[in-house]
Amino acid sequence: MLARAPTLTQVVGFLVAGLLSATVVVVSPILALGLVLGLVAGLFFLVRPVETLLVALVARVFLDILWWVPFTFDGLNLSQIFSGVTFVMLCVITLLRARELRKCPVAAWSLAMIALLVFSAVRAIDLLGDIELLIRYMMAPLMVLSISVVFRDPATRRRLVKLLSIAALVPIGYSMFTLATGVNDYVLHGYDRLLGGYKNIHNHALVMMVFSVMFISWARAAERNWVRLGAWLVVGSSFAAIYYTYTRTGLLGWVLSVFVILVILKQWRLLSIVCTVGAIVVLMNPDVQDRFSDLVDVFDPSVRSVDRRSLGSGRSVDLVDACLPGAAHRGYSGWPGLGWLSAHDADLVPGIQSHGLDPGPAQ
Numbered sequence: 001m002l003a004r005a006p007t008l009t010q011v012v013g014f015l016v017a018g019l020l021s022a023t024v025v026v027v028s029p030i031l032a033l034g035l036v037l038g039l040v041a042g043l044f045f046l047v048r049p050v051e052t053l054l055v056a057l058v059a060r061v062f063l064d065i066l067w068w069v070p071f072t073f074d075g076l077n078l079s080q081i082f083s084g085v086t087f088v089m090l091c092v093i094t095l096l097r098a099r100e101l102r103k104c105p106v107a108a109w110s111l112a113m114i115a116l117l118v119f120s121a122v123r124a125i126d127l128l129g130d131i132e133l134l135i136r137y138m139m140a141p142l143m144v145l146s147i148s149v150v151f152r153d154p155a156t157r158r159r160l161v162k163l164l165s166i167a168a169l170v171p172i173g174y175s176m177f178t179l180a181t182g183v184n185d186y187v188l189h190g191y192d193r194l195l196g197g198y199k200n201i202h203n204h205a206l207v208m209m210v211f212s213v214m215f216i217s218w219a220r221a222a223e224r225n226w227v228r229l230g231a232w233l234v235v236g237s238s239f240a241a242i243y244y245t246y247t248r249t250g251l252l253g254w255v256l257s258v259f260v261i262l263v264i265l266k267q268w269r270l271l272s273i274v275c276t277v278g279a280i281v282v283l284m285n286p287d288v289q290d291r292f293s294d295l296v297d298v299f300d301p302s303v304r305s306v307d308r309r310s311l312g313s314g315r316s317v318d319l320v321d322a323c324l325p326g327a328a329h330r331g332y333s334g335w336p337g338l339g340w341l342s343a344h345d346a347d348l349v350p351g352i353q354s355h356g357l358d359p360g361p362a363q
Helices: 006-026 031-047 050-066 079-094 098-104 106-122 131-150 155-179 199-220 225-243 250-266 266-282 286-297 316-329 349-353
Strands: 186-188 191-193
Touching: 031 079, 031 098, 031 199, 050 079, 050 155, 079 098, 098 106, 098 131, 106 286, 131 225, 155 225, 191 199, 199 225, 199 250, 225 250, 250 266, 250 286, 266 349
Parallel strands: none
Antiparallel strands: 186 191
């Protein structure tokens, strides 16, 4: 962005140097170092937006498996700091390249998602308490917009996919290692679930789903047999990681992704084979039947409505009913907004606790 204005870059550099010189005298050396690194990163972003976004995307691959790093700054952990910085960067890219969004095929979807999130924010019970939630949700549509306008030519897109694929091998490989050794497994609802290097099994499953779909593309595009074979091996490994988390979100997401890919490619014969194999697996695998049995019960008229209220892992219907009196007490009604069942809201905590859930520390 500033690559064509070297004089402006130099002026900004001198101003920053003067500001930092004054800052070192006033604040602690650690804070001054943090400011230096932040300003250097900001200048690098202005001069090299493509490379900065590449670094952010690759770093995001590793961020979830670095949850154990005991780094905090002013009460913010590594993930929160990264999300905040990346959010600002994505907003800047989107605003500065707003004109290019007219040619972006995903602009309508992304802008609709942002509008929906803004609407939810307006309806939020405690927006300041849920600002982290808003930033996290807005990251996805902003990331889609930024990638579409920054990585415009095929060369930069191939570069992005290659770097992400190389980075993905680390969490996939570690997941396979933990699957083979049993490290980091934990039991939930009677299943030994695979955590891999992640703190949350849902994060693990959904990230593996993204990696699996990415390597399906590699397998189709590869010209060399060993590359194609390796890509299918990674697809199988990532699917195994998804399966052994025993999370329905990951499995359903993977199945729907493969279905959409085959429909777009018009691979009808392969689609029929996959559907047949999938049906056989469902009929012969008791674990899959058990994990999805309550979803089938939703459409079973013989199941009483009172029984349906306890279906699913979130027990959402009863939880909503238990929390609504507290929300009504706050003058809240109609469409829910961002964080409307937030654990910070003291009026909703009794309803949350009544269902055996920990509302977390008071804010």
